[in-house]
Amino acid sequence: MRVGLVKNAERIPRTRKLIKLSVDFGDESRIVVAGIGDQYQPEDLMGKKMIFVVNLKPKNIAGVESQAMLIVAEEADGKVHLITVEDEVPLGSKVW
Amino acid sequence: MRVGLVKNAERIPRTRKLIKLSVDFGDESRIVVAGIGDQYQPEDLMGKKMIFVVNLKPKNIAGVESQAMLIVAEEADGKVHLITVEDEVPLGSKVW
Numbered sequence: 001m002r003v004g005l006v007k008n009a010e011r012i013p014r015t016r017k018l019i020k021l022s023v024d025f026g027d028e029s030r031i032v033v034a035g036i037g038d039q040y041q042p043e044d045l046m047g048k049k050m051i052f053v054v055n056l057k058p059k060n061i062a063g064v065e066s067q068a069m070l071i072v073a074e075e076a077d078g079k080v081h082l083i084t085v086e087d088e089v090p091l092g093s094k095v096w
Numbered sequence: 097m098r099v100g101l102v103k104n105a106e107r108i109p110r111t112r113k114l115i116k117l118s119v120d121f122g123d124e125s126r127i128v129v130a131g132i133g134d135q136y137q138p139e140d141l142m143g144k145k146m147i148f149v150v151n152l153k154p155k156n157i158a159g160v161e162s163q164a165m166l167i168v169a170e171e172a173d174g175k176v177h178l179i180t181v182e183d184e185v186p187l188g189s190k191v192w
Contacts, residue, residue: 003169051169051179073099073147073181073189081185083147085169089177093169 001071001095003085004030004052009042015062021045023052023068026092030054033066039080049085051095097167097191099181100126100148105138111158117141119148119164122188126150129162135176145181147191 004023012018017037023030032052034045051071058067073081085093100119108114113133119126128148130141147167154163169177181189 071191073185073191075186075189081182081189083179083181083191085179086177089169090171093171093177095167095169095179 001051002054003049003089003091003093003095005049005091006045006047009045011037011042012062012064018062020064024091030067031065032068032070033061033064034070036080049089051083097147098150099145099185099187099189099191101145101187102141102143105141107133107138108158108160114158116160120187126163127161128164128166129157129160130166132176147179
């Protein structure tokens with residue numbers, strides 16, 4: 001897992017809860033599809049440093065190639081909480 | 097991974113950087129050995145909600161059975177940053 005900064009976030013049209021993120025990991029950028037659009041707006045995610053699983057095979061989700069997975073905390077009832085990392089943590093830092 | 101609260105933290109004697117944590121996951125408590133005592137004091141960790149890998153085999157570290165692994169962010173030069181979760185996230189919440 002690595003620390004990435006959400007540089008852009010937009011809903012994927014004709015989906016109920018998919019948000020497409022452009023994430024900066026310092027040495028590279030990746031497109032990430034997150035399925036939390038039922039609980040968060042794209043602007044809630046913009047500018048946040050969060051944690052991503054980066055060693056997965058890219059996956060086509062609703063026509064978009066997702067190149068990492070956003071890590072969140074999820075309550076038993078499905079309520080999702082973002083996990084943000086302090087500003088001082090450099091992009092691309094390893095999380096383990 | 098799950099969200100846990102550090103209820104107690106103490107150095108493991110005769111080790112350079114091992115700290116023994118007692119972590120509350122809501123429905124259970126676990127002992128966790130973390131190797132960040134060169135950069136953090138036990139009192140830095142006390143009372144913090146953090147993320148733990150809980151599906152590992154228990155591991156004996158310096159004579160203490162560690163029953164989970166603390167997740168932190170690590171810079172390329174080895175500097176470690178804690179990843180804390182907001183107070184409102186219930187103990188035991190799944191992180192994925």
